[in-house]
Amino acid sequence: MTTPAPTAPADARHLVLTLSCPDRPGIVNAVSGALARRGGNITESKQFGDEASGLFFMRVQVMTTVAREELEKDLAELARTYSMTWSLDEVGRPxxxxxxxxxxxxxxxxxxxxxxxxxxxxxxxxxxxxxxxxxxxxxxxxxxxxxxxxxxxxxxxxxxxxxxxxxxxxxxxxxxxxxxxxxxxxxxxxxxxxxxxxxxxxxxxxxxxxxxxxxxxxxxxxxxxxxxxxxxxxxxxxxxxxxxxxxxxxxxxxxxxxxxxxxxxxxxxxxxxxxxxxxxxxxxxxxxxxx
CATH class of the missing domain: 3.40.50.170 (Formyl transferase, N-terminal domain)
Known part of the structure; x- marks a missing residue:
């Protein structure tokens, strides 16, 4: 018997986060932890560390019912800690x-x-x-x-x-x-x-x-x-x-x-x-x- 996939709450937002910063240990854990603390469900995640430039790149899609402004506050704090450039947008927005x-x-x-x-x-x-x-x-x-x-x-x-x-x-x-x-x-x-x-x-x-x-x-x-x-x-x-x-x-x-x-x-x-x-x-x- 196949278990149906969980459905997102009616008021959930599907957001996409992209970021880059100097590569160092703990970035993925910090980002995913910040999203999880806000009740975010990560639906897609990819990352790449470039040895040549020393930079780390990440793209995350997350489903959440938390106001986007609250996530942006958390991300701004992470950006200060990790010297991070980031953007947050709605998945699929034209x-x-x-x-x-x-x-x-x-x-x-x-x-x-x-x-x-x-x-x-x-x-x-x-x-x-x-x-x-x-x-x-x-x-x-x-x-x-x-x-x-x-x-x-x-x-x-x-x-x-x-x-x-x-x-x-x-x-x-x-x-x-x-x-x-x-x-x-x-x-x-x-x-x-x-x-x-x-x-x-x-x-x-x-x-x-x-x-x-x-x-x-x-x-x-x-x-x-x-x-x-x-x-x-x-x-x-x-x-x-x-x-x-x-x-x-x-x-x-x-x-x-x-x-x-x-x-x-x-x-x-x-x-x-x-x-x-x-x-x-x-x-x-x-x-x-x-x-």
Whole structure:
């Protein structure tokens, strides 16, 4: 006879805690003990100690009836003891997301479809385009479209408009879905850890513009895509996810691009999901991904 799984109380909250701190004995016990003292039932827990950086990383999901504010008080005390950086959120809460695009719509269409029909935990509060080409896609999904053209002369004003949108819409995540513009160092620092880009190559190979042409010229047998956090250094940000597909001698630049676009969609969607589920923690130039 199978014993049914215990059900959570009707007023229970399912929370996700992520943290990082200098590695030392007793961290897991301290965190789990603090949650247990508040009646928390841990439903998922993963941790990683990085010998190279000397940092410890942890992600915990906990079911509790205790007010979130009470848990936050306990966690703040732990943070002082362990020099801990931490965040606490509701499991599954859609993350307020702004998607930035140029003319190619495959990544935008895929993200909007997954958010509507496949449980991607983002709330797309707007689409920003430096061209008007993809306004019909945003309109189809009922998402406001903001046209912010960018030239060398207007770049500073365009980024100021972007930051106004980020603040007014309470944006938590910005996704560059083939935006094809380089963000300024000032903007990268302002949105640090909150901007994900999809680059159409398997970094660190073929950085910058026209990676499919570069791949064709080199005759590669694998092409790929890389989702990474944006930093002031072009295509150098911490990598979240990568994937590849086969190429051969018969491929042209255009057939490589067509093959690659499918990989781009998958990689970007996976990276956005992991970020929205608080499964990605920054570790210097790298990431820890609790997939």
């Amino acid at each position: 993350m307020r997301t702004l998607i930035m695009v140029s003319k190619e719509g495959h990544c935008l269409t895929d993200l909007l479809f997954r958010a509507r029909s496949q449980g991607l935990p983002i709330d797309v509060v707007g689409v920003v385009g430096n061209h008007e080409d993809l306004r019909p896609v945003a309109d189809f999904y009922g998402v406001p479209f903001h046209h912010i053209p960018v030239t060398k002369e207007t770049k500073a004003d365009a980024e100021a408009q972007l930051l106004e949108l980020v603040d007014s819409l309470n944006v938590e995540l910005v996704v560059l879905a083939r935006y094809m513009q380089i963000l300024s160092p000032t903007l990268c620092e302002r949105l640090h850890g909150g901007v994900i880009n999809i680059h159409h190559s398997f970094l660190p190979s073929f950085k910058g513009a026209n990676p499919y042409r570069q791949a064709h010229e080199r005759g590669v047998k694998l092409i790929g895509a890389t989702a990474h956090y944006v930093t002031p250094d072009l295509d150098e940000g911490p990598i979240i996810e990568q994937d590849v597909t086969r190429a051969n001698h018969e491929d042209s630049v255009e057939t490589l691009r067509a093959k690659g676009q499918d990989v781009e969609r998958r990689v970007l969607a996976q990276a956005v999901r992991w970020h929205a589920e608080h499964r990605v923690l920054l570790n210097g130039l790298r990431t820890v991904v609790f997939a």
